[in-house]
Amino acid sequence: MTTHENVQTFTPVSEKKARLALQIWLVTRRSLVTILRTPEALLPPIAISIFFLVIYQSTLGRAAGFIPQIGGSYLGFILPLSIVSSSLSGAGIAAQNMVRDIERGYFNKLLLTPVSRGALLLGPILAGAVILGLQASIVVGVGLLMGLQPVTGLPGLLVVIGLAILLGTGFSGFTVSAALGSGSAAATQGASFIFFPMTFLAPTFVPLELLDGWLKTAARINPITYVLEAMRAMMNTGWDAALLSQAVLACLILAAAMYALAVYALRVRTRRS
Amino acid sequence: MISNREIVVENLVKRYANDVVAVDDVSFEVQAGQVFGFLGPNGAGKSTTIKILTTLALPTSGRARVGGYDVISEAQQVRRIAGVALQEIGIDPLMKAMELLTLQGQLFGASRKQAEARAHELLELVRLTDALDRRVGTYSGGMRRRLDLALGLVHEPEILFLDEPTTGLDPASRRDVWEEVRRLNRRLGMTIFLTTQYLEEADELADVVAIIDDGKIVSEGAPAKLKAAVGNESINLAFETMQMADKAIRELDGIGANIQSDRETVRVYMKQAAQAVPTVVNRLQQAGLDPISLTLTQPTLDDVFLQVTGQRLEPRESSTAPVA
Numbered sequence: 001m002t003t004h005e006n007v008q009t010f011t012p013v014s015e016k017k018a019r020l021a022l023q024i025w026l027v028t029r030r031s032l033v034t035i036l037r038t039p040e041a042l043l044p045p046i047a048i049s050i051f052f053l054v055i056y057q058s059t060l061g062r063a064a065g066f067i068p069q070i071g072g073s074y075l076g077f078i079l080p081l082s083i084v085s086s087s088l089s090g091a092g093i094a095a096q097n098m099v100r101d102i103e104r105g106y107f108n109k110l111l112l113t114p115v116s117r118g119a120l121l122l123g124p125i126l127a128g129a130v131i132l133g134l135q136a137s138i139v140v141g142v143g144l145l146m147g148l149q150p151v152t153g154l155p156g157l158l159v160v161i162g163l164a165i166l167l168g169t170g171f172s173g174f175t176v177s178a179a180l181g182s183g184s185a186a187a188t189q190g191a192s193f194i195f196f197p198m199t200f201l202a203p204t205f206v207p208l209e210l211l212d213g214w215l216k217t218a219a220r221i222n223p224i225t226y227v228l229e230a231m232r233a234m235m236n237t238g239w240d241a242a243l244l245s246q247a248v249l250a251c252l253i254l255a256a257a258m259y260a261l262a263v264y265a266l267r268v269r270t271r272r273s
Numbered sequence: 274m275i276s277n278r279e280i281v282v283e284n285l286v287k288r289y290a291n292d293v294v295a296v297d298d299v300s301f302e303v304q305a306g307q308v309f310g311f312l313g314p315n316g317a318g319k320s321t322t323i324k325i326l327t328t329l330a331l332p333t334s335g336r337a338r339v340g341g342y343d344v345i346s347e348a349q350q351v352r353r354i355a356g357v358a359l360q361e362i363g364i365d366p367l368m369k370a371m372e373l374l375t376l377q378g379q380l381f382g383a384s385r386k387q388a389e390a391r392a393h394e395l396l397e398l399v400r401l402t403d404a405l406d407r408r409v410g411t412y413s414g415g416m417r418r419r420l421d422l423a424l425g426l427v428h429e430p431e432i433l434f435l436d437e438p439t440t441g442l443d444p445a446s447r448r449d450v451w452e453e454v455r456r457l458n459r460r461l462g463m464t465i466f467l468t469t470q471y472l473e474e475a476d477e478l479a480d481v482v483a484i485i486d487d488g489k490i491v492s493e494g495a496p497a498k499l500k501a502a503v504g505n506e507s508i509n510l511a512f513e514t515m516q517m518a519d520k521a522i523r524e525l526d527g528i529g530a531n532i533q534s535d536r537e538t539v540r541v542y543m544k545q546a547a548q549a550v551p552t553v554v555n556r557l558q559q560a561g562l563d564p565i566s567l568t569l570t571q572p573t574l575d576d577v578f579l580q581v582t583g584q585r586l587e588p589r590e591s592s593t594a595p596v597a
Binding site: 023026027033040101104105108111112114115271 | 327328329330331349352353357359361362363364365366368369372376377379380381382424425
């Protein structure tokens with residue numbers, strides 16, 4: 001049997017990187033196109049986030065004076081919760097995109113190309129991140145309409161949106177893993193319900209210092225806690241390098257762990273199917 | 274990209290987690306430029322074999338080389354030289370044919386311009402040029418299958434895998450696919466590995482047929498050879514009256530291996546029926562017998578399948594028709 005290894009031309013590393021970047025771009029753009037062709041799937045997460053923002057503000061806004069350590073307006077305190085919950089529900093978008101491809105058999109078509117497996121995972125996740133950014137911007141926009149006056153101004157708001165994207169992208173890795181593991185839309189949908197309790201195992205309605213016992217412990221290992229605190233600081237008290245770097249670090253750890261999980265899920269999938 | 278256009282499979286096994294053995298120690302070789310038919314009922318292990326050979330699934334044990342490349346350790350090379358159209362059509366209904374084909378080409382490393390040119394070529398080939406700017410979701414079943422096939426041809430593969438390419442197609446579309454398969458094989462010298470549950474299809478297209486049942490290859494060879502091995506052909510004669518038929522039986526005594534009659538028809542069984550036709554006609558003429566018709570019957574792959582597996586491949590109508 002002849003060997004063909006020597007036939008292949010040597011490819012410099014920088015060219016390989018350029019090719020990977022192109023592949024990621026191609027797959028991401030394609031995911032984005034199909035996500036935008038089903039706009040009806042994008043509205044509910046936003047609508048729900050805005051609904052709760054209005055409800056919290058109207059029912060709790062006046063009582064806020066009784067909660068110590070908010071350090072500013074109640075809207076500035078509660079808006080991050082809405083942004084985070086829109087990030088979490090938005091995290092399902094990447095997975096829905098992928099599970100659609102799996103169910104339609106199109107994912108196999110992509111697997112049959114020599115494209116990098118990493119690009120196939122990152123495509124829907126990055127497309128989801130773009131949508132997350134849009135959703136977070138809309139929620140922030142509604143906050144501004146309701147009278148939000150962030151102390152860090154526009155730069156602060158951009159950082160808040162950036163954090164929302166980062167957090168949602170990490171969770172996208174989780175839902176994408178569920179999509180790869182189950183191959184079913186219903187199971188993937190089910191997996192994202194885990195985010196709902198996670199939103200409340202955090203300083204959701206009162207500052208972290210006021211939490212007690214097990215809830216405080218749970219909140220301390222929940223990345224959402226750090227994101228909420230950093231966002232609130234930027235809304236109400238000002239730039240806080242320590243809080244911000246904690247939040248970014250928490251998001252990066254989450255994203256790295258979830259990406260590793262997705263890589264593993266893809267590997268199991270190709271072995272089994 | 275250079276390949277030897279051969280497929281070599283050695284002791285391939287695929288065992289699933291639930292202990293189901295889908296492919297059970299399968300070995301075969303496909304020569305360059307051959308059309309190889311993998312014939313078997315649903316669940317025989319055909320699709321699993323294709324998924325392993327095209328790098329979509331890993332085998333539990335055994336080895337396979339496609340075009341000279343190992344499907345496990347040289348998966349990237351296999352993907353470059355192998356084209357695939359799976360049984361489950363893999364297209365995104367939200368996208369347009371042009372978008373799907375161009376993207377596929379680019380993912381195989383073509384520039385945008387090259388990919389678009391190739392896409393136009395392929396749309397022409399599968400006769401979808403009129404529908405290139407429509408979302409694929411609006412396509413008919415036959416159109417989808419043709420587009421799916423085109424997607425498998427984007428990178429000009431040297432070995433093409435077709436998993437039940439005509440299942441669910443109407444007879445006209447089925448003949449179109451057959452013609453296309455022959456064209457790809459003859460004009461481009463493509464090696465074609467095709468699975469099917471239709472005997473007619475294997476007979477029509479394949480140079481070599483392997484019959485797979487319950488994960489195992491139970492018989493393999495050229496269709497004609499397989500049919501010859503199963504036994505006798507027959508000369509069938511029909512007469513106007515039963516008396517004439519009876520007389521014919523006496524006259525033809527000793528010609529074939531066996532003679533049977535059923536009312537006005539007579540069947541003479543033998544190895545090579547066509548060669549015996551002149552003798553039969555002579556004897557009948559000498560006896561003054563004039564048959565209404567004379568036909569030849571050859572064993573079908575169905576007979577082969579029946580002999581090697583003990584069951585018929587295609588369910589008889591009587592067994593599937595509802596009891597009304």
